[in-house]
Amino acid sequence: MTTTFGAYGGRYVPETLIPALDELTAGWNAAKNDESFHRELHELLTTYAGRPTPLTPAPRFAPGKRLYLKREDLNHTGAHKLNNALGQAVLARRLGKHRIVAETGAGQHGVATATVCAKFGLECVVYMGAEDMRRQKPNVERMHLLGAEVRAVEFGTKTLKEATSEAIRDWITNVDTTHYLIGSCVGPAPYPELVRDLQRVIGDEAREQFLAAEGRLPEVVVACVGGGSNAIGAFYAFVDDTDVRLVGVEAAGAASLGTGRPGVLHGARSSILADEDGQIADAHSISAGLDYPGVGPEHAALRDAGRAEYLPCTDDQALAAFHRLAETEGIIPALESSHALARALDLDEELVLVCLSGRGDKDLAEVLAHS
Amino acid sequence: MKKLAIYLVCEPETPELAEAAVDGGADLIELGFPFSDPLAEGPTIRLASERALARGMRTRQCIDCLGAVRARVDVPIVPMTYAAILEAYGYERFVADTRAAGASSAIVVDLPVEDHPEVPRVQLVAPTSTDERIATCAAATDGWLYLVSLTGTTGARGEVSPALAGLVERTRALTDVPLYAGFGISTPEHAATVAELADGVVVGSRAIQVAEDGPAALRDYVRGLREAIDAAVPA
Numbered sequence A: 001m002t003t004t005f006g007a008y009g010g011r012y013v014p015e016t017l018i019p020a021l022d023e024l025t026a027g028w029n030a031a032k033n034d035e036s037f038h039r040e041l042h043e044l045l046t047t048y049a050g051r052p053t054p055l056t057p058a059p060r061f062a063p064g065k066r067l068y069l070k071r072e073d074l075n076h077t078g079a080h081k082l083n084n085a086l087g088q089a090v091l092a093r094r095l096g097k098h099r100i101v102a103e104t105g106a107g108q109h110g111v112a113t114a115t116v117c118a119k120f121g122l123e124c125v126v127y128m129g130a131e132d133m134r135r136q137k138p139n140v141e142r143m144h145l146l147g148a149e150v151r152a153v154e155f156g157t158k159t160l161k162e163a164t165s166e167a168i169r170d171w172i173t174n175v176d177t178t179h180y181l182i183g184s185c186v187g188p189a190p191y192p193e194l195v196r197d198l199q200r201v202i203g204d205e206a207r208e209q210f211l212a213a214e215g216r217l218p219e220v221v222v223a224c225v226g227g228g229s230n231a232i233g234a235f236y237a238f239v240d241d242t243d244v245r246l247v248g249v250e251a252a253g254a255a256s257l258g259t260g261r262p263g264v265l266h267g268a269r270s271s272i273l274a275d276e277d278g279q280i281a282d283a284h285s286i287s288a289g290l291d292y293p294g295v296g297p298e299h300a301a302l303r304d305a306g307r308a309e310y311l312p313c314t315d316d317q318a319l320a321a322f323h324r325l326a327e328t329e330g331i332i333p334a335l336e337s338s339h340a341l342a343r344a345l346d347l348d349e350e351l352v353l354v355c356l357s358g359r360g361d362k363d364l365a366e367v368l369a370h371s
Numbered sequence B: 001m002k003k004l005a006i007y008l009v010c011e012p013e014t015p016e017l018a019e020a021a022v023d024g025g026a027d028l029i030e031l032g033f034p035f036s037d038p039l040a041e042g043p044t045i046r047l048a049s050e051r052a053l054a055r056g057m058r059t060r061q062c063i064d065c066l067g068a069v070r071a072r073v074d075v076p077i078v079p080m081t082y083a084a085i086l087e088a089y090g091y092e093r094f095v096a097d098t099r100a101a102g103a104s105s106a107i108v109v110d111l112p113v114e115d116h117p118e119v120p121r122v123q124l125v126a127p128t129s130t131d132e133r134i135a136t137c138a139a140a141t142d143g144w145l146y147l148v149s150l151t152g153t154t155g156a157r158g159e160v161s162p163a164l165a166g167l168v169e170r171t172r173a174l175t176d177v178p179l180y181a182g183f184g185i186s187t188p189e190h191a192a193t194v195a196e197l198a199d200g201v202v203v204g205s206r207a208i209q210v211a212e213d214g215p216a217a218l219r220d221y222v223r224g225l226r227e228a229i230d231a232a233v234p235a
């Protein structure tokens, strides 16, 4: 079986895509071993994305703890998504692809993709659920300004699940010219691994920064989990530090790891929200980026191995943390990241690292509507 | 004689429709077991799947539907679905229960050839497939090989895919198994063109659209395909 992470992963896609996945795997293996790829990406991450991102203590947000925020919100375009988009765009150019398709939920991945396409002169089509276009309108406008075509997906839940299915159908149709720039560590192999390798910069930097600030490692690393890319990026550097607890926080209504079951969605076997017949169930979250019934297969494997834990967070808890960070630290977090912030506060540990995956400008309308 | 396969999604009316298709000259029925997120399908089959699910057509009901089709027709019936369904139902249990209900083989659109060899199935190859991949799929396939005639999703198209002839030629050089071509084929003219190339013709999306008008309409449509195929390639 072609599973990649224990019993999870694989390449559950129509045969049409298998050669493209083989090509991508070979291209990625070649790039990984090529100094010039790393140099080009490093240059882009420093001069364009603004890395390394700082580690910010948040004493007023978490009195009694030594809680630090890894500031992915300070990346160009406002979220960790750019780390992945830049890496995949460089890879796509190496593979000779000049057209990019992507899915987006919160619109942060769509914006990151539209940004790199503008920078490299690539054609860009982004699929987005009509419901998400409503609740993340500023990001739709940003994508338009960046020259991307945003295609509304009007069926099913009109959110990230359907947008992902449509992006994959586009890729099936245009696979000769097109790279599918997937936005999280989900999808068929090699994507979960590829996205993790591109996001691990979060944890690699944060580990060094935490050691410099505290002289020791954090007791716990906390990150929100939609598809799981900022979380795997934050966790990966700490996986072998077995006394560092790893906590992923899912939206309570989209807890693929907490309440899901093994199943197949979007090309991979993972823990997903589905009924007993394998039909995919609807997820719910106030945060468009977490409103997804699947999760990256590596998280399912980390859960089963007991290496990482996954906690739920309600919409109300996330909203409270959103306001609290704004009022105590002068940082407006993304609603997605607010889930991690909320649960980080209740943990017993004192030394805490939270991945602040993105900034909240995109969420103002949604938050105001709920207050 | 060239084979004609008709695809229908499992719904309460399907046994009657399948019988009409066989009356019209179908040699094989592909029975779609609907999945909520069918990646290989264009709008017609996706919508048909959504409707079937809304009407309660889960795996158990689909197997009952298969049994009801079997009671009415004596051509091969091949369930066609996605890995998620077998994952939930159990791969071996799916094989046992569909066989017991009268299925010959299965098609699992998103299950790569190297996975779950315990499920005997018709393999698919596409214009993007490498020769090596085609040879592997042909060696593993159960009875015949499904040629995906175009690079894309299912759905009626204006013309037969220009990629099909090349795919048939490459595949014939690698295997002797019968080759059935599908995806995008919708008119009698298309069926005739495809019959000149392949051993079988698979019609899905257009058949589903016609079936909306009932069994008589479907029978007439299938008869039109049958006559065009037999005229192009006399038995």
Ligand SMILES: Cc1ncc(COP(=O)(O)O)c(C=O)c1O
Binding pocket: A079, A080, A105, A106, A107, A108, A109, A183, A184, A185, A224, A225, A226, A227, A228, A229, A230, A231, A288, A289, A290, A334, A336, A337, A357, A358, A359
């Ligand atoms: C700021 C932010 N954080 C987190 C996520 C969730 O994605 P992932 O779990 O892949 O990090 C998103 C997705 O849109 C996002 O925009």
